Each structure stands twice: as C-alpha cells, then as structure tokens.
Amino acid sequence: MAKTTTKKKSSPKASDSGSKKKKSGSGGQPKRALSDYQKFYSETIADLKENEPDMDGQQRRKEASRLWAEHKENHKEN
Structure with a gap:
C-alpha cells in the first residue's frame, strides 16, 4: 500500500512572537x-x-579616502 503524505499547516505560536532575546x-x-x-x-x-x-x-x-592616502604619505616621510 502506498504511503500518502499530508502537509501540516504551520501557524506561528503566540509565545514565539517577540519573545526572543538578542545575544550580546x-x-x-x-x-x-x-x-x-x-x-x-x-x-x-x-x-x-x-x-x-x-x-x-x-x-x-571618496574625498575622505583620498585625504587619508595623502595624510598617510606625509607621515611616512617623517
């Protein structure tokens, strides 16, 4: 005899909604x-x-990155 499968409808549980705490x-x-x-x-x-x-x-x-590259080069020379 062939096995028939039935899909169960999953419904969200009331206790799961918003009760999870974030881990630090x-x-x-x-x-x-x-x-x-x-x-x-x-x-x-x-x-x-x-x-x-x-x-x-x-x-x-882009400008901040360019200025950092200039800044870094100036400090390497010292």
Whole structure:
C-alpha cells in the first residue's frame, strides 16, 4: 500500500512572537578603541558634511579616502 503524505499547516505560536532575546556579541567585553583611520575618517566626513553640504555621501567617502592616502604619505616621510 502506498504511503500518502499530508502537509501540516504551520501557524506561528503566540509565545514565539517577540519573545526572543538578542545575544550580546561581545560577551560583556568593552569595545576596542577606534583605529587611527576610523578616527580620521569620522572627523573628515563630519567636516565635509558641514563645509560641503551639496556633496553627496559617495563623494564625501571618496574625498575622505583620498585625504587619508595623502595624510598617510606625509607621515611616512617623517
């Protein structure tokens, strides 16, 4: 005799909705300090946003990267 399969309708349980807690990824450890690049980048983006309000985000990121490359080259010579 052939076995017939029936699909069960799965309905969301009331207890599952929104009851899951997020796990903290760091395990309670403090965050690492920002790198020199991250500090420079965030300051530069903020300055560009203030001084060049018409510049879009992509242009700001490109300019910040270019300035970092210049900054890095200047510090290598010293």
